[in-house]
């Protein structure tokens with residue numbers, strides 16, 4: 001299992017060891033010991049899975065406010081997405097900066113996003129299966145979203161939107177910018 005740092009401290013890409021043979025392949029996608037070696041000791045308490053039928057659908061940018069903030073370990077097990085994490089911790093040296101990574105059934109990459117970051121993805125294919133582990137339970141009252149096209153964050157979704165609005169939930173379509181939101185994360189040093 002290999003960890004690749006990004007420009008956002010704590011936000012890392014993980015490449016699992018894939019054991020291929022004539023039948024197909026096997027890989028450990030998570031173990032406490034492997035992740036401890038990577039310096040990730042979050043205790044995951046919930047597994048999620050979403051299915052997105054159409055290419056050009058965007059889910060995000062989402063987070064849960066403290067005290068129900070969630071770190072996420074995400075991967076795409078069918079299809080391909082551009083996955084994005086945004087630093088939304090006021091006072092952080094990388095506040096409002098973002099990183100994007102292509103996750104796919106093909107590349108089997110995983111992406112670890114600590115608490116204090118918004119997360120979202122744009123589907124590049126139809127029939128995307130997206131799976132993730134979170135280290136805090138879902139809390140509807142703490143669930144928040146900010147606009148995928150927040151001009152003060154200025155995420156480059158791979159130039160794939162070219163001004164075409166992606167398929168969005170009503171919540172995401174009408175979401176606030178980060179400055180308009182009641183996001184309550186404060187920077188307390190990089191973990």
Ligand SMILES: Cc1cn([C@H]2C[C@H](O)[C@@H](COP(=O)(O)OP(=O)(O)O[C@H]3O[C@H](C)C(=O)[C@H](O)[C@H]3O)O2)c(=O)[nH]c1=O
Nearest residue numbers: 048050059060062063072119120121137138139169171
């Ligand atoms: C997140 C969540 C949602 N729900 C229910 C609430 C709604 O009735 C329904 C769909 O929720 P939502 O539209 O928020 O689903 P997504 O747009 O895929 O949201 C997710 O997408 C981005 C990419 C994320 O990183 C978050 O984990 C999550 O916010 O599932 C639950 O029952 N449990 C949950 O943990």
